[in-house]
Amino acid sequence: xxxxxxxxxxxxxxxxISTVSKALNDSYEISEKTKAKIQKYAKKKKYKPxxxxxxxxxxxxxxxxxxxxxxxxxFYAQVFKGVxxxxxxxxxxxxxxxxxxxxxxxxxxxxxxxxGSIDGFILSIAKxxxxxxxYEHFENTIEEGTPxxxxxxxxxxxxxxxxxxxxxxxxxxTVKHLKNTGxxxxxxxxxxxxxxLGKQRYKGYLQGLENEGLEVDKDIILNVQENDYKxxxxxxxxxxxxxxxxxxxxxxxxxAIAAMKIAQREGYKIPENFSVIGFANGxxxxxxxxxxxxxxxxxxxxxxxAAQMLIDRLEKKDQEIPLATKVIQTDxxxxxxxxxxxxxxx
Amino acid sequence: xxxxxxxxxxxxxxxxISTVSKALNDSYEISEKTKAKIQKYAKKKKYKPxxxxxxxxxxxxxxxxxxxxxxxxxFYAQVFKGVxxxxxxxxxxxxxxxxxxxxxxxxxxxxxxxxGSIDGFILSIAKxxxxxxxYEHFENTIEEGTPxxxxxxxxxxxxxxxxxxxxxxxxxxTVKHLKNTGxxxxxxxxxxxxxxLGKQRYKGYLQGLENEGLEVDKDIILNVQENDYKxxxxxxxxxxxxxxxxxxxxxxxxxAIAAMKIAQREGYKIPENFSVIGFANGxxxxxxxxxxxxxxxxxxxxxxxAAQMLIDRLEKKDQEIPLATKVIQTDxxxxxxxxxxxxxxx
DNA sequence: TTGAAAGCGGTACCAG
DNA sequence: CTGGTACCGCTTTCAA
Numbered sequence: 001x002x003x004x005x006x007x008x009x010x011x012x013x014x015x016x017i018s019t020v021s022k023a024l025n026d027s028y029e030i031s032e033k034t035k036a037k038i039q040k041y042a043k044k045k046k047y048k049p050x051x052x053x054x055x056x057x058x059x060x061x062x063x064x065x066x067x068x069x070x071x072x073x074x075f076y077a078q079v080f081k082g083v084x085x086x087x088x089x090x091x092x093x094x095x096x097x098x099x100x101x102x103x104x105x106x107x108x109x110x111x112x113x114x115x116g117s118i119d120g121f122i123l124s125i126a127k128x129x130x131x132x133x134x135y136e137h138f139e140n141t142i143e144e145g146t147p148x149x150x151x152x153x154x155x156x157x158x159x160x161x162x163x164x165x166x167x168x169x170x171x172x173x174t175v176k177h178l179k180n181t182g183x184x185x186x187x188x189x190x191x192x193x194x195x196x197l198g199k200q201r202y203k204g205y206l207q208g209l210e211n212e213g214l215e216v217d218k219d220i221i222l223n224v225q226e227n228d229y230k231x232x233x234x235x236x237x238x239x240x241x242x243x244x245x246x247x248x249x250x251x252x253x254x255x256a257i258a259a260m261k262i263a264q265r266e267g268y269k270i271p272e273n274f275s276v277i278g279f280a281n282g283x284x285x286x287x288x289x290x291x292x293x294x295x296x297x298x299x300x301x302x303x304x305x306a307a308q309m310l311i312d313r314l315e316k317k318d319q320e321i322p323l324a325t326k327v328i329q330t331d332x333x334x335x336x337x338x339x340x341x342x343x344x345x346x
Numbered sequence: 347x348x349x350x351x352x353x354x355x356x357x358x359x360x361x362x363i364s365t366v367s368k369a370l371n372d373s374y375e376i377s378e379k380t381k382a383k384i385q386k387y388a389k390k391k392k393y394k395p396x397x398x399x400x401x402x403x404x405x406x407x408x409x410x411x412x413x414x415x416x417x418x419x420x421f422y423a424q425v426f427k428g429v430x431x432x433x434x435x436x437x438x439x440x441x442x443x444x445x446x447x448x449x450x451x452x453x454x455x456x457x458x459x460x461x462g463s464i465d466g467f468i469l470s471i472a473k474x475x476x477x478x479x480x481y482e483h484f485e486n487t488i489e490e491g492t493p494x495x496x497x498x499x500x501x502x503x504x505x506x507x508x509x510x511x512x513x514x515x516x517x518x519x520t521v522k523h524l525k526n527t528g529x530x531x532x533x534x535x536x537x538x539x540x541x542x543l544g545k546q547r548y549k550g551y552l553q554g555l556e557n558e559g560l561e562v563d564k565d566i567i568l569n570v571q572e573n574d575y576k577x578x579x580x581x582x583x584x585x586x587x588x589x590x591x592x593x594x595x596x597x598x599x600x601x602a603i604a605a606m607k608i609a610q611r612e613g614y615k616i617p618e619n620f621s622v623i624g625f626a627n628g629x630x631x632x633x634x635x636x637x638x639x640x641x642x643x644x645x646x647x648x649x650x651x652a653a654q655m656l657i658d659r660l661e662k663k664d665q666e667i668p669l670a671t672k673v674i675q676t677d678x679x680x681x682x683x684x685x686x687x688x689x690x691x692x
Numbered sequence: 693t694t695g696a697a698a699g700c701g702g703t704a705c706c707a708g
Numbered sequence: 709c710t711g712g713t714a715c716c717g718c719t720t721t722c723a724a
Binding site: 046051056080081088096098143257283287 | 396398434440441442486491603629630633
Binding site: 015016017018019022029030031034053055056057058059116 | 693694695696697699700701702
């Protein structure tokens with residue numbers, strides 16, 4: 001049973017295709033009788049208007065393109081879920097591409113989809129792109145009339161809607177929390193130091209130290225590769241040996257967990273004499289031992305927010321909505337890799 | 347700078363649209379001179395043929411619909427990545443939907459996309475659907491001419507291409523491995539016992555016991571809810587107390603890890619006097635302590651295989667390719683939650 | 693109340 | 709070598 005078209009229905013009842021179209025759209029122009037029989041038949045035959053014909057006609061596809069650096073990352077999977085939620089609730093589909101942190105793949109993807117496949121993009125900038133600071137492809141697609149909503153890894157170089165976490169404040173607050181629980185030598189481990197996002201967090205760290213009257217020690221500000229655990233270990237181990245640290249703030253879950261492991265191996269007790277806080281609130285945090293205290297970025301909420309912003313812009317093409325950047329508050333999820341005030345009082 | 351169409355180009359050079367179309371497709375019918383100028387201009391203006399117009403004309407979209415029960419699950423994320431890989435390599439896009447393990451969402455999704463949005467589906471059956479054994483929606487979409495490739499959670503009730511792990515053998519081999527390392531009281535913990543997939547694994551377990559001459563003990567065959575850790579704990583703890591177990595095979599990573607934790611809490615040493623093996627080879631396994639020995643299902647490979655099967659079928663619509671089921675070999679990834687032969691010999 | 697026809701953006705056949 | 713035209717499936721305006 002092949003898919004049925006308006007034409008088939010028209011032939012069946014020996015009426016014109018316009019009659020059928022109107023009947024299916026419940027137009028007042030068509031008699032109740034005709035409408036009834038046509039609708040009934042259409043339902044029986046599971047008629048569905050052809051997507052491409054509609055998109056062509058309406059010049060809109062009701063689909064969102066989402067470009068994510070890495071789907072195996074729990075944070076992005078969460079964002080994806082959020083986007084999916086509100087997209088679906090609004091009758092939008094999602095075309096997903098993975099940039100794999102590659103500039104070229106990102107450019108290709110934008111081009112591939114900027115041919116009427118999608119109405120707008122939701123994306124987080126690939127690491128490579130961020131390093132190269134090459135944002136023309138974004139500007140071009142916006143110029144061509146395809147709106148973009150960036151999330152998490154954004155750039156102020158591109159004028160578009162954005163959804164970010166309060167990264168600056170988040171780290172500052174984290175420093176404060178650590179200080180409050182008795183930590184003074186707080187290292188900062190970043191996996192994305194050169195990216196704007198990484199810089200924000202770094203600045204937050206500095207601000208946090210300043211607020212708390214702690215000194216900046218360049219030695220304990222580390223820049224590591226997410227996947228190069230070996231090197232990471234080499235770099236960080238000496239600090240433990242020298243007893244130079246009593247806490248670590250890491251910008252990723254993996255590097256936070258790694259720090260915990262190294263600390264434990266070096267004989268530290270977590271959280272008794274060493275604290276760790278990591279960004280992103282994934283499964284690892286809930287399963288590590290001890291469970292990791294994290295800065296939750298509310299990925300799902302970020303996704304939902306981004307989708308809503310994009311859809312709003314798409315649906316109200318006429319009225320110019322001013323570009324906006326929404327900030328999603330992060331939360332400190334206290335688990336067992338940090339001390340609590342209560343413990344302190346003991 | 348709005349998107350440019352063939353018409354615009356035709357107007358620009360005062361030629362017909364068919365000339366432009368042919369020039370852009372490098373037809374032999376068009377003079378080199380005309381082709382050159384038209385192609386140059388098209389490139390300059392970043393002309394891209396409209397996706398919906400093409401799809402409408404060609405009656406194919408070069409996009410694949412993928413329906414996944416849960417994107418926060420690492421296994422599915424891996425499969426997704428695999429599909430993305432080969433889809434992209436073949437010029438296909440991907441529309442993704444999450445069924446959230448819900449029958450209704452699954453049905454809706456299939457219907458939403460079966461309107462010319464996609465050329466074919468890759469999907470894993472939602473848990474609810476598997477329990478209800480309601481597979482009509484799959485049959486309908488196939489009947490309408492949209493091919494489906496199922497992976498992991500499949501059903502023999504639906505005639506379509508499939509990609510599965512060698513679940514039966516996998517568990518049997520796992521039992522063997524445990525026996526070889528000295529385990530005799532091997533529990534089987536399933537999170538999807540009623541699903542066909544779960545049954546396969548269960549049968550593999552029974553077969554494994556039989557092969558090894560071990561007795562079946564109904565008491566240590568457990569059925570748990572993935573997310574109901576509390577209940578799980580209640581059920582399983584008594585066995586540890588009674589010293590009834592020396593190994594667990596769990597059909598999910600989470601439940602395997604949970605078993606490890608409970609065992610440890612009850613004073614067992616892993617792997618010295620207790621072994622655990624879990625299905626799915628995610629991040630948790632590599633970060634648990636001890637690191638979990640797993641049965642890797644090669645999610646990415648499954649995704650790639652599924653995509654290739656679907657694309658092959660789509661591209662050779664004329665020749666009838668017989669339906670096939672491909673089996674992806676699982677591998678036992680030995681980490682530290684099981685003993686090795688070497689240790690045994692000491 | 694119904695139908696004819698144009699148009700969305702292309703491709704491809706046929707004519708010149 | 710170039711142009712006219714039908715068609716993919718649907719909506720919508722205008723005419724009947």
